Amino acid sequence: MFESLTDKLTNAMRHLRGTAKLSEENMAEALKEVRAALLSADVHFKVARSFIERVKEKCVGQDVLKTVTPGQQIIKIINDELTALLGEGSTELSKKKPLKIMMVGLQGGGKTTTTAKLAKALKKDGYKPHLVACDVYRPAAIDQLETVARQIEVPCFAKRGTPDVPAIGEEGLSVARASGDDLIIFDTAGRLQIDEQLIEEIKELKRRVNPDEVLLVVDGAIGQEAVNVAKTFNEAVQLTGIVMTKLDGDARGGAALSMKEITNVPIKFAGTGEKLDEFDVFHPDRMASRILGMGDVVSLVEKA
Amino acid sequence: MLSIFKKFKDGLSKSAKSIAEKTGGVFGRKKLDASSIEELEEALFASDFGYETTEEIIEETQKAYKKDKDLRGREVAAIGSSILKRVLSGSEGRIQFVEGSPTVICLIGVNGSGKTTTTAKLGHQYKLDGRNPIVAACDTFRAAAIEQLKEWSSRLGLDIISGQHGADSAAVAFDAYQAAKARGHDTLIIDTAGRLHTKSNLMDELAKIRRVLQKHDEAAPHYSLLVVDGSLGSNSIEQARVFNEKFGLDGLVVTKLDGTSRGGALVGIYRELKLPIFFLGFGEKPEDLQEYRIDNYVDAIFGSEQDQEA
Ligand SMILES: Nc1nc2c(ncn2[C@@H]2O[C@H](COP(=O)(O)OP(=O)(O)OP(=O)(O)O)[C@@H](O)[C@H]2O)c(=O)[nH]1
Ligand SMILES: Nc1nc2c(ncn2[C@@H]2O[C@H](COP(=O)(O)OP(=O)(O)OP(=O)(O)O)[C@@H](O)[C@H]2O)c(=O)[nH]1
Ligand SMILES: [Mg+2]
Ligand SMILES: [Mg+2]
Numbered sequence: 001m002f003e004s005l006t007d008k009l010t011n012a013m014r015h016l017r018g019t020a021k022l023s024e025e026n027m028a029e030a031l032k033e034v035r036a037a038l039l040s041a042d043v044h045f046k047v048a049r050s051f052i053e054r055v056k057e058k059c060v061g062q063d064v065l066k067t068v069t070p071g072q073q074i075i076k077i078i079n080d081e082l083t084a085l086l087g088e089g090s091t092e093l094s095k096k097k098p099l100k101i102m103m104v105g106l107q108g109g110g111k112t113t114t115t116a117k118l119a120k121a122l123k124k125d126g127y128k129p130h131l132v133a134c135d136v137y138r139p140a141a142i143d144q145l146e147t148v149a150r151q152i153e154v155p156c157f158a159k160r161g162t163p164d165v166p167a168i169g170e171e172g173l174s175v176a177r178a179s180g181d182d183l184i185i186f187d188t189a190g191r192l193q194i195d196e197q198l199i200e201e202i203k204e205l206k207r208r209v210n211p212d213e214v215l216l217v218v219d220g221a222i223g224q225e226a227v228n229v230a231k232t233f234n235e236a237v238q239l240t241g242i243v244m245t246k247l248d249g250d251a252r253g254g255a256a257l258s259m260k261e262i263t264n265v266p267i268k269f270a271g272t273g274e275k276l277d278e279f280d281v282f283h284p285d286r287m288a289s290r291i292l293g294m295g296d297v298v299s300l301v302e303k304a
Numbered sequence: 305m306l307s308i309f310k311k312f313k314d315g316l317s318k319s320a321k322s323i324a325e326k327t328g329g330v331f332g333r334k335k336l337d338a339s340s341i342e343e344l345e346e347a348l349f350a351s352d353f354g355y356e357t358t359e360e361i362i363e364e365t366q367k368a369y370k371k372d373k374d375l376r377g378r379e380v381a382a383i384g385s386s387i388l389k390r391v392l393s394g395s396e397g398r399i400q401f402v403e404g405s406p407t408v409i410c411l412i413g414v415n416g417s418g419k420t421t422t423t424a425k426l427g428h429q430y431k432l433d434g435r436n437p438i439v440a441a442c443d444t445f446r447a448a449a450i451e452q453l454k455e456w457s458s459r460l461g462l463d464i465i466s467g468q469h470g471a472d473s474a475a476v477a478f479d480a481y482q483a484a485k486a487r488g489h490d491t492l493i494i495d496t497a498g499r500l501h502t503k504s505n506l507m508d509e510l511a512k513i514r515r516v517l518q519k520h521d522e523a524a525p526h527y528s529l530l531v532v533d534g535s536l537g538s539n540s541i542e543q544a545r546v547f548n549e550k551f552g553l554d555g556l557v558v559t560k561l562d563g564t565s566r567g568g569a570l571v572g573i574y575r576e577l578k579l580p581i582f583f584l585g586f587g588e589k590p591e592d593l594q595e596y597r598i599d600n601y602v603d604a605i606f607g608s609e610q611d612q613e614a
Contacts, residue, residue, distance in 0.1 A: 140455050222537060225563065274445075
């Protein structure tokens with residue numbers, strides 16, 4: 001499916017050679033293939049539907065180009081639209097100093113690792129990071145954050161033996177400020193978006209420490225659930241950005257489109273490995289060709 | 305493992321409810337029409353059943369609908385559930401313990417899927433079942449992975465073998481088997497580091513763990529189980545395929561089903577690879593692990609007969 005979407009589209013549009021304009025009818029088969037591709041890339045079914053509608057609107061009435069096949073022409077339109085959607089909003093973080101960032105997300109998505117990656121990257125930019133351990137549940141979560149903090153040589157605030165996360169956050173913040181640090185990152189425990197009690201906890205933490213950025217960290221291979229996750233977290237703590245992790249794997253990452261479309265929160269960073277420098281700003285064009293699986297065709301069309 | 309059924313239903317009840325909500329009238333007494341078939345399709349996609357299974361259920365429903373225009377939601381649910389049961393037939397995995405030497409269960413999988421937690425949960429359950437398990441912390445790579453399993457084992461009173469951070473994970477596995485055998489443990493559960501299936505060097509490391517275990521017992525590990533995060537989408541099929549090709553799998557554990565995801569990817573995995581499912585994870589507590597049963601799973605998705613009558 002991955003490689004063959006191009007072929008499928010070319011096939012579906014074969015009868016179009018010589019036709020003057022793209023129309024709803026002559027694109028129907030091709031758009032069906034696109035829908036199947038989006039769905040198997042884990043794009044949410046509703047998002048896939050509205051995306052197809054949008055593409056249809058863009059295409060209908062366009063002249064069929066002479067230089068490329070109609071299939072390739074559609075791919076280019078789809079790819080451009082996808083890139084534009086994914087890239088809306090900025091990957092920039094707030095310029096405030098001190099800069100306070102709160103990390104949230106499901107269990108095992110990569111929050112703790114990303115906390116360290118972000119601190120490491122921003123330290124290079126001249127920030128003085130301070131990590132605050134706000135996961136009091138997962139066994140050895142504090143040890144994990146302390147370990148990565150040591151690896152990147154930044155201080156880490158932790159308080160064992162109390163479950164009062166908002167209080168820990170507040171104390172961590174004042175300790176960090178007192179030592180003159182200007183980038184404070186709060187690593188929180190993994191939680192399901194339907195766990196009301198734990199969602200209350202991050203809402204309260206947010207009220208107390210008033211972060212400038214609230215980043216949702218999501219496994220790049222997440223399925224249809226992504227929509228519920230992004231929506232609920234956004235409603236609860238008003239996300240300012242999304243981080244897609246584990247993109248060093250081969251997941252198609254359709255969830256990126258779903259989450260962006262449902263929340264309009266920009267995707268800011270990508271996790272690309274377990275090492276603490278395997279981290280990058282989000283590139284919408286790469287993600288678009290990843291979801292569609294056909295970057296080569298796009299460059300081909302671009303040259304035409 | 306006792307009282308599985310009750311717990312299973314509680315665990316997945318949120319998903320059962322949400323699929324029923326999503327489909328509105330589809331599973332009720334209402335007559336079927338084009339829009340309710342569409343709702344069914346959406347509900348199936350929303351559960352990560354994947355393209356094939358979804359299309360198959362939809363096609364069969366449409367066939368049945370053509371034959372009988374008076375088809376009602378109840379029958380659609382019955383069609384869906386019978387297709388799903390057929391697709392999943394043979395998918396129940398069960399651990400058969402070996403006699404006289406430790407039964408070795410090795411948990412592997414991509415990063416963050418729930419291997420360490422499942423190691424602890426399994427150890428806990430086996431202990432409650434009257435067995436004598438020991439766990440091995442063979443993730444010597446991730447920050448505080450050893451401490452994580454150590455903390456679990458002290459909370460749960462489990463014996464544990466671990467090495468130093470950065471040590472050779474295969475060496476820890478070797479020692480663990482030796483210790484298990486010497487101390488008379490009947491079950492050895494091995495926690496390994498998370499690794500993406502795309503990284504061949506890390507896959508080689510797994511093979512090494514197997515090789516050293518086989519120096520002790522040719523049949524070890526008796527069960528290599530892939531731990532799959534139930535909230536992931538189609539990529540879990542690819543994960544299973546590659547881990548199975550490169551390492552060889554005996555089956556799956558699907559975790560994090562206490563959320564709203566239905567873990568539908570397991571259907572796709574079973575369909576393609578015929579890897580049985582052994583356990584399902586329903587939370588972060590040690591008791592949140594259940595033996596997988598087809599009927600329970602399918603009933604939780606489509607609602608049981610009784611639910612549909614109600
Ligand atoms: N391959 C890869 N692994 C990653 C990436 N980011 C995180 N990980 C790994 O994913 C696993 C989970 O990462 P954590 O940082 O512990 O995730 P978390 O969200 O803090 O987990 P909880 O605190 O348990 O909710 C670890 O094994 C990390 O090494 C990434 O970009 N690529
Ligand atoms: N809600 C829920 N969370 C789970 C479940 N199983 C594990 N978790 C959580 O998922 C996160 C990752 O679990 P781990 O057991 O550390 O996963 P892992 O596969 O060992 O991770 P790495 O060793 O980093 O690859 C932790 O926060 C666990 O508490 C489950 O069934 N439900
Ligand atoms: Mg963490
Ligand atoms: Mg682990």
